Amino acid sequence: MEKIKKLSVKERVIEAASRLFYQEGYNQTGINQIISEASVAKASMYQHFRSKEDIAVAYLQERHIRWMGNLNHFVAKKANGKDKLVGSFDYLLHWLEDVDYRGCGFQNIICDIPLDHQKIKDQVQLHKSDLRDWIHKLIKEAYSIPEKEAEALGDEILVLQEGAIILSQIQKESWPISTAKITAQKVLA
Amino acid sequence: MEKIKKLSVKERVIEAASRLFYQEGYNQTGINQIISEASVAKASMYQHFRSKEDIAVAYLQERHIRWMGNLNHFVAKKANGKDKLVGSFDYLLHWLEDVDYRGCGFQNIICDIPLDHQKIKDQVQLHKSDLRDWIHKLIKEAYSIPEKEAEALGDEILVLQEGAIILSQIQKESWPISTAKITAQKVLA
Amino acid sequence: MEKIKKLSVKERVIEAASRLFYQEGYNQTGINQIISEASVAKASMYQHFRSKEDIAVAYLQERHIRWMGNLNHFVAKKANGKDKLVGSFDYLLHWLEDVDYRGCGFQNIICDIPLDHQKIKDQVQLHKSDLRDWIHKLIKEAYSIPEKEAEALGDEILVLQEGAIILSQIQKESWPISTAKITAQKVLA
Amino acid sequence: MEKIKKLSVKERVIEAASRLFYQEGYNQTGINQIISEASVAKASMYQHFRSKEDIAVAYLQERHIRWMGNLNHFVAKKANGKDKLVGSFDYLLHWLEDVDYRGCGFQNIICDIPLDHQKIKDQVQLHKSDLRDWIHKLIKEAYSIPEKEAEALGDEILVLQEGAIILSQIQKESWPISTAKITAQKVLA
DNA sequence: TATGAATGAGCATTCATTCAT
DNA sequence: AATGAATGAATGCTCATTCAT
Numbered sequence: 001m002e003k004i005k006k007l008s009v010k011e012r013v014i015e016a017a018s019r020l021f022y023q024e025g026y027n028q029t030g031i032n033q034i035i036s037e038a039s040v041a042k043a044s045m046y047q048h049f050r051s052k053e054d055i056a057v058a059y060l061q062e063r064h065i066r067w068m069g070n071l072n073h074f075v076a077k078k079a080n081g082k083d084k085l086v087g088s089f090d091y092l093l094h095w096l097e098d099v100d101y102r103g104c105g106f107q108n109i110i111c112d113i114p115l116d117h118q119k120i121k122d123q124v125q126l127h128k129s130d131l132r133d134w135i136h137k138l139i140k141e142a143y144s145i146p147e148k149e150a151e152a153l154g155d156e157i158l159v160l161q162e163g164a165i166i167l168s169q170i171q172k173e174s175w176p177i178s179t180a181k182i183t184a185q186k187v188l189a
Numbered sequence: 190m191e192k193i194k195k196l197s198v199k200e201r202v203i204e205a206a207s208r209l210f211y212q213e214g215y216n217q218t219g220i221n222q223i224i225s226e227a228s229v230a231k232a233s234m235y236q237h238f239r240s241k242e243d244i245a246v247a248y249l250q251e252r253h254i255r256w257m258g259n260l261n262h263f264v265a266k267k268a269n270g271k272d273k274l275v276g277s278f279d280y281l282l283h284w285l286e287d288v289d290y291r292g293c294g295f296q297n298i299i300c301d302i303p304l305d306h307q308k309i310k311d312q313v314q315l316h317k318s319d320l321r322d323w324i325h326k327l328i329k330e331a332y333s334i335p336e337k338e339a340e341a342l343g344d345e346i347l348v349l350q351e352g353a354i355i356l357s358q359i360q361k362e363s364w365p366i367s368t369a370k371i372t373a374q375k376v377l378a
Numbered sequence: 379m380e381k382i383k384k385l386s387v388k389e390r391v392i393e394a395a396s397r398l399f400y401q402e403g404y405n406q407t408g409i410n411q412i413i414s415e416a417s418v419a420k421a422s423m424y425q426h427f428r429s430k431e432d433i434a435v436a437y438l439q440e441r442h443i444r445w446m447g448n449l450n451h452f453v454a455k456k457a458n459g460k461d462k463l464v465g466s467f468d469y470l471l472h473w474l475e476d477v478d479y480r481g482c483g484f485q486n487i488i489c490d491i492p493l494d495h496q497k498i499k500d501q502v503q504l505h506k507s508d509l510r511d512w513i514h515k516l517i518k519e520a521y522s523i524p525e526k527e528a529e530a531l532g533d534e535i536l537v538l539q540e541g542a543i544i545l546s547q548i549q550k551e552s553w554p555i556s557t558a559k560i561t562a563q564k565v566l567a
Numbered sequence: 568m569e570k571i572k573k574l575s576v577k578e579r580v581i582e583a584a585s586r587l588f589y590q591e592g593y594n595q596t597g598i599n600q601i602i603s604e605a606s607v608a609k610a611s612m613y614q615h616f617r618s619k620e621d622i623a624v625a626y627l628q629e630r631h632i633r634w635m636g637n638l639n640h641f642v643a644k645k646a647n648g649k650d651k652l653v654g655s656f657d658y659l660l661h662w663l664e665d666v667d668y669r670g671c672g673f674q675n676i677i678c679d680i681p682l683d684h685q686k687i688k689d690q691v692q693l694h695k696s697d698l699r700d701w702i703h704k705l706i707k708e709a710y711s712i713p714e715k716e717a718e719a720l721g722d723e724i725l726v727l728q729e730g731a732i733i734l735s736q737i738q739k740e741s742w743p744i745s746t747a748k749i750t751a752q753k754v755l756a
Numbered sequence: 757t758a759t760g761a762a763t764g765a766g767c768a769t770t771c772a773t774t775c776a777t
Numbered sequence: 778a779a780t781g782a783a784t785g786a787a788t789g790c791t792c793a794t795t796c797a798t
Contacts (some may be wrong), residue, residue, distance in 0.1 A: 541730025
């Protein structure tokens with residue numbers, strides 16, 4: 001007999017907020033929408049989260065785990081670090097085809113938040129740093145070059161990924177990702 | 190004797206809104222802030238702009254002209270198309286050092302606006318399209334390659350620029366731009 | 379050769395305001411709508427009318443003339459006073475079928491205006507008084523009864539007309555007018 | 568010891584709005600006036616009412632109950648249906664003498680509301696339909712005539728009431744009601 | 757722990773009117 | 778006589794947050 005676990009208030013809030021923050025935007029999403037979709041009383045929510053910003057932080061933490069997991073899973077079958085890195089652009093293309101694609105949730109949220117929302121900014125930086133480390137690690141595994149060089153090479157890949165995502169979101173087309181993949185192949189050659 | 194031209198309501202509103210929308214963000218900026226900084230009565234403002242969205246459109250139009258102008262001016266002394274393109278990354282570095290640097294105003298505004306603000310989305314797309322055309326034109330001048338190839342090459346440069354900007358904004362560091370410049374030099378070689 | 383007389387500012391304002399005040403209501407109609415539809419500059423309009431209330435007064439004056447004229451014309455062919463009075467309910471039925479029918483413009487405007495708009499109230503009272511006089515006159519012509527009795531009888535007709543109009547407007551049906559006509563026939567018998 | 572029940576936000580809002588909507592008019596009454604007189608915070612009010620229109624609907628519902636109750640109470644002592652119907656005009660006369668008399672709140676509100684305020688229009692129609700049913704019922708009790716005839720007769724009474732109310736409001740005199748009563752007595756004879 | 761009710765500050769927008777030319 | 782530009786006050790409504798139970 002399978003146990004049906006009822007989601008906790010915290011989980012339901014994060015789930016609803018994740019969907020809304022990503023799909024509609026942080027500023028476009030009101031607290032009332034979140035509690036309504038989460039079926040949670042307002043004061044209950046505020047017992048688990050000090051503020052809207054804190055909900056966003058939880059959303060970003062959860063999204064980070066999930067996104068990195070998806071990426072890893074997508075390139076898992078690739079033979080080596082180089083193929084994994086090239087494959088990461090295929091992952092972006094795959095992701096782009098989601099009906100719910102709205103670009104990078106981390107990029108999006110940082111573009112228009114109150115100046116003092118430092119916790120959100122930190123979370124976004126953390127995500128990009130982790131992604132950067134992930135890239136660096138793969139480069140180091142695949143290339144027998146000095147660490148500094150490897151990291152510089154990895155940074156190129158990261159910049160290409162970021163540019164591909166933001167531009168595909170703006171133009172609502174996929175060519176920026178294909179283009180970035182080509183450049184990545186050149187520099188990884 | 191020089192004539193001091195008093196700025197019109199429209200000009201003052203655009204000036205104030207430009208500063209605020211860019212520095213603080215579209216959602217963080219209220220109409221009251223704009224009219225207060227522009228020293229304009231609310232109804233006067235609404236005689237010139239139908240809505241907040243329309244002010245943003247005017248801001249983006251003006252910013253587009255200015256930004257492209259600055260870019261052109263910055264790389265004007267460069268001898269050829271290739272140097273101008275590489276120089277465009279130096280322009281980004283130069284721009285980054287502005288005390289007021291907050292990344293790309295066009296990227297920023299598109300990340301969190303109401304779903305129905307199509308005029309703003311159009312303006313952002315227009316800006317990136319114009320920048321893309323600018324790059325394509327330089328490539329075609331500098332390289333004797335088929336048009337298709339030239340445009341594909343130019344797209345690589347555009348993606349690098351976008352990635353450099355968004356990542357430098359997130360990490361509040363300049364290395365993404367230096368990195369993008371290096372990649373650009375590789376693909377333009 | 380026919381002379382084309384260009385309408386004056388005053389005439390155009392009254393024409394536009396008449397349409398708008400009657401169709402949409404006094405409060406639902408803004409000064410900007412009026413000047414826009416009249417193709418008149420705002421300050422030009424204010425040179426002819428001190429205030430919105432004054433435009434309404436002009437509208438009511440013009441409407442009074444026109445409405446009484448239409449009523450008179452409609453019952454003109456009737457042989458005698460009694461038939462004219464009964465015919466006045468047929469006029470209401472005819473009027474009700476106008477695509478633009480919105481009830482009595484005089485009743486409507488008095489129901490929701492600022493408490494101090496006395497000039498409008500006066501104009502409405504004047505209209506109903508004139509209509510009352512019109513009815514009284516017909517009764518006196520048709521019935522050889524003392525003046526007091528004639529006027530009392532006429533007042534019954536007026537009350538029936540007013541009730542027929544307001545109720546047909548509320549219920550968006552014509553039966554209140556037919557009903558009022560039946561009562562009128564009874565009391566005029 | 569009697570318990571003093573503090574009025575709820577909803578009750579205070581309806582109370583204030585009822586006074587203001589009826590006395591000053593729907594358009595003349597602002598949300599700020601309502602919350603000020605109700606001593607309620609704006610957001611508290613909007614937690615109970617979606618919109619100004621919804622407040623008006625609540626006001627009309629409450630007024631309907633009260634008005635019909637008063638009417639019923641006023642004519643309760645009358646021996647039969649006919650006397651009750653004639654007595655309803657005495658009720659109008661009695662009501663007219665209120666210091667706060669401003670005519671029929673239902674007629675008034677329908678004369679100048681935004682075109683899309685359907686809920687208000689529905690409420691007004693409902694009130695008049697209920698009043699019509701009330702009259703029909705009394706007629707059927709008092710007269711041994713076919714149902715159709717009874718209803719037609721009742722409609723005559725309703726038209727007379729409506730005309731009496733609107734005309735007394737316009738002319739600020741009581742004769743329209745006395746006149747309507749006379750006509751009613753004729754048709755009910 | 758959970759919650760329904762309440763809130764002050766702010767939102768974008770529209771109003772009828774007046775000023776300067 | 779005509780007008781484009783400007784305005785203060787008010788509009789209806791929403792925000793994230795806190796209180797009282």
